[in-house]
Amino acid sequence: MDAKEFLQLYRAGRKVFSNVDLVGADLKAIDLHKIDFxxxxxxxxxxxxAKLxxxxxxxxxxxxxxxxSADLHRAxxxxxxxxxxxxxKADLRGADLRGANLSWANLQETLFEGAQMTNANLYNAKN
Structure with missing residues (x-):
């Protein structure tokens, strides 16, 4: 699915996109709160x-x-x-990151207050 097709479906009211393939999609600065990816x-x-x-x-x-700078609070x-x-500069306050792979990620100025990070992989993450 390309970004254009995705946006048409999303704007038509669809909120569940589990297992979708959006590799390389440009979805910057879009409000996608409560979406299921x-x-x-x-x-x-x-x-x-983006607001996620x-x-x-x-x-x-x-x-x-x-x-x-994505808004991922409580994601x-x-x-x-x-x-x-x-x-x-992403907002991950209250996010559930248990078991997530954050290796080699750039976490500079990222907000993590209240985030659950048990068993998260932070190998070589930049903070």
Missing amino acids: SHASMSKSNFAN CRANLSGADLSYANLN NLRHANLKGADLR
Whole structure:
């Protein structure tokens, strides 16, 4: 599915996109709060400044994604792959990151207050 098709479906009211393939999609600065992207493939996608608060991103592949300044507060990122992701200035307050892979991610100025991070992989993450 390309970004244009996704946006048409989303704007028509669809909120569940589990297992969707949006690799490399440009979805910057879009309000996607409470969306279900569980187990979706979204590596190398651009979510800079996007609103993904309370989103279900459990098991999603967001490796090398641009999440710079994204609003992910209270998002479910349990077991998500965020390897090499750009999370600079992202809001992850209250997010569930249990078992998430944050290795090699850029976490500079990222907000983590109240985030659950049990068993999260932070190998070589930049903070």
